[in-house]
Amino acid sequence: MKTKTIKYCLASCAVTNKLHFSIRVLSQMRCLSKTVSVVKCSTGCSVRNYVTENDGSYFFNKMAANRKPSELREIATLVAKLPASAINLGVGYPDVNTFPFNGISFELVTGECIKLSDKELAVALQYLPSLGYNLLLNKLKEIQDYFHGPQDWNTRGILITCGAQEGLSKSVDMFMQHGDPVIVPQPAYAQALDLFRAYEPDFIRISQDANGVVVDEMQNALKTRKLNNQPMPKVMYLNPTGSNPAGNVIADSRKREIYQLACQYNIVILEDDPYYFLNFLEKNPASFLSMDTEGRVIRLDSFSKVMSSGLRLGFATGSASFIRKMELAMQNSSLHPSSLSQIMAYKLLVQWGIEGLKLHFERVKKYYRQKRDHMLRAVEQNLSGLAEWYEPTGGMFLWLKIKGLEDTRHLVTSTCLAKMVIFAPGFAFATDTKKPSPYIRISYSVASTEEIDKGIALLAEAIREELKSIKTQ
Structure with missing residues (x-):
């Protein structure tokens, strides 16, 4: 038994x-x-x-439950642990000696140069186990222990992914079945909604304010569904720090309440947190992972916002049973993220250490805080009386509600484009993209301060034109 x-x-x-x-x-x-x-x-x-x-079996959909290990990828994992002296006649790897690369090095903005050794070069040019490069995995465990409290790595695991998006995709495909209810913030990250839409879900939309999702609304929704004998969600999706597009950070007190609801109603939390180190708070917020006593959180981190989006590196942290199923999916899809990217990230993390990594995060955070502050000044100067907003507490975005406009679709896709200024329309972040939305998302990440000033002034012009057009109709 x-x-x-x-x-x-x-x-x-x-x-x-x-x-x-x-x-x-x-x-x-x-x-x-x-x-x-x-x-x-x-x-x-x-x-x-x-x-x-x-074992998490209650949460797995049929496809995830039926996943079995790839025998050859399992062998590859064993081979990676053997000494170099082992005679390898079993794997279908190409010989790195046939590749046209003789050495790889990269220079940091500080002027330091990091060069791969011959052994590291061979690893960077070859296949890796689907979980990821073992030395990098160990570094990532150190990082999680430092920033989110000591983890029990006997019951938890890490999977290196192609950005946080792949971790999210693997998670959604592991849990969701057609028509399942799922809790999402409103508004929500567009690419997350697209992943869920493939399952034609019953979206349970939870409003947000400056402090994140409204817990009372979530509690009432769950209580009502339970009383009405409606299907209960197994999954909630949250983007807790510097939310895309809302720009807020879920308050720690709300996170504790949300986690308690997840325990009470037996729900897995997908903590999609690529902007964690771009928060503008005095200290880093508590993560759901740091509160997780049950193994019901899958935390999705990314190097895209703090190291390089082109490296395409992220990592998922969660219950060993969840990570194992995600690894099995990886074995039969992309096999693993870029070996070269993993080696580069590992070398950089070794070079920096935890203290160097923290200093880098502070530099990045300061940069985006300054961009945010400049954006807020431009918005205050040009859009007062035309729009409503709250101050972003993290991330790269300002969520703006245009007064007097029921829908910003024409404003963003026509009037603003005619002025050669680009914004993201609010409907793109809704569960139903056909419904009107008075919101737009403004990104302050890549535009220069001069471009921000000009772009917001043009937005003000465009809003006035839209409002005038409505009055004359």
């Missing part, structure tokens, strides 16, 4: 509540007939009512 390990917390809570909750969730997981091993979590746990199943 298969044994399931069920964790529970007795800190400051009633045992009777725990038992009732345990029975409900176990029944939902359909494992009542299996032997249950109960383990008490640490008394410092901030989350009270929770029960989880180690």
Whole structure:
């Protein structure tokens, strides 16, 4: 008989509540007939009512449940652990001696030069295990331990991905089934919505304000669905820091409430957080990963915003069972992200160390904070009375509501383009892109200060033209 390990917390809570909750969730997981091993979590746990199943099978869709290891990719993982003296007659790798590269080095903006050794060059030019370059994986574990608290790497894992987007794609494809309900912020990252749309989901839209998603609204939505016997979501998607497009950061207090709701209703949190180190707060916000006592968070990080978007490197951190299923999907899709990119990132992280990495993050953060501040001055000067906004607390975007316009579609796709200034229309970040939206997203990342000033002034002109056109209709 298969044994399931069920964790529970007795800190400051009633045992009777725990038992009732345990029975409900176990029944939902359909494992009542299996032997249950109960383990008490640490008394410092901030989350009270929770029960989880180690193998995560309740959350997997049929496709993920049916995934089996690629035998040859599993062998490749074993081969990577063998000494160089091993005689390799088994893998279908090309010989690196036939490649036209004799050496690779790169220069940093500080003038330092990093050169790959012959051994590193051979690794950079060859296939890697699907989880990623082992030395880089170890570095990433150090980074997660430092910024999000010590992790139990016996029960958690990391998968190196082609940007955070691939990690998100693998997660969505692991959990979603046709017509499933899913919790998303409103507005939301457009490419995330596109991933979910393939499953024709029932979107549970949660409004946002300057402090992130509105928890009361989420709580009411879940409670109502439960009372009405509607299908309950297994997944919630959140972009918690410097949200794209809203530019907000979910307050730590709200995160704790959201995590408690996830535990109460047995939901996995997809923490898509590529802008984490571009927050403008006095200290880094607490992550959902740092609160995760149950293994119900998949955290998606990226080097795209802080190292290079062209490297196409990200990494997913989560329950070992979730990461394993994502690895199996990787084995039969892209195999792994670029070996050269992984080696470059590893060499850079070794060169910097944690302190050097922190200094780099601070430089990047300062740069975008200054760009944000300049954008806000230009918006205040040109758009007061024409639009509403709140100050972005992270990321690269300002979310602007145009007064007097029900829909900004024509403003952005016609009037502004005619003036050679580009914005993103609000409808692109909605679950239903056909509905009108009075919002636009302004990016302050790549435009110069002069371009920002000119672009916002042109936007003001365009808004006035749109409003005048409406009045004359």
